[in-house]
Amino acid sequence: MARILVVDDATTVRMYYRDVLEDAGFAVDEAANGFEGLEKAMEQAFDLVLVDVNMPKMDGYAFLRQGRAMPELQAVPVVMISTENGPEDRARAYAVGANLYLAKPVRPETLSRVATLMAGATR
Structure with a gap:
């Protein structure tokens, strides 16, 4: 079963992603900010x-910059998801190592399709 880490400071967003992704057959773990996400990535493989981009303590850009320097996250696909949807936001995300950038809100079928394509089929 493919494992997905959801890093977002909003509890409701994490719950929504968890529900959609678990229904699609994925195992899901959560982190409330970039620091917590990096810690979890060091503890287990995803x-x-x-x-998310905008989070307290460590935003998504800093998470990805530091994560791409870690062996545990160098080759793991990362999707940035944010309400920020300008071309400069997308460019910045790709510059720090994002594989894909999606604008919130993400529809359930889009989320499960992207996860299946990037993490592998789970069924």
Whole structure:
């Protein structure tokens, strides 16, 4: 079963992603900020990371910059998901190592399709 780490400071967003992704057959773990996400990535392997941009303590850009320097996250696909949707936001995300950038809100079918394509089929 593919494992996905959801890094977002909003509890309701994490719950929504968890519900959609578990229904699609994924194992999901959560982190409330970038620091917690990096700690979890050092403790266990993930097949995909979904990360918000705007978070306290460590934002998504800093998480990804530091994560790409860690052996545990160098090759893991990362999708940044944010309400920030300008071309400069996308460019910045790709510059720090994002594999894909999605604008919130993400529809359930889009989320499960992207996860399946990037983390592998689970069924």
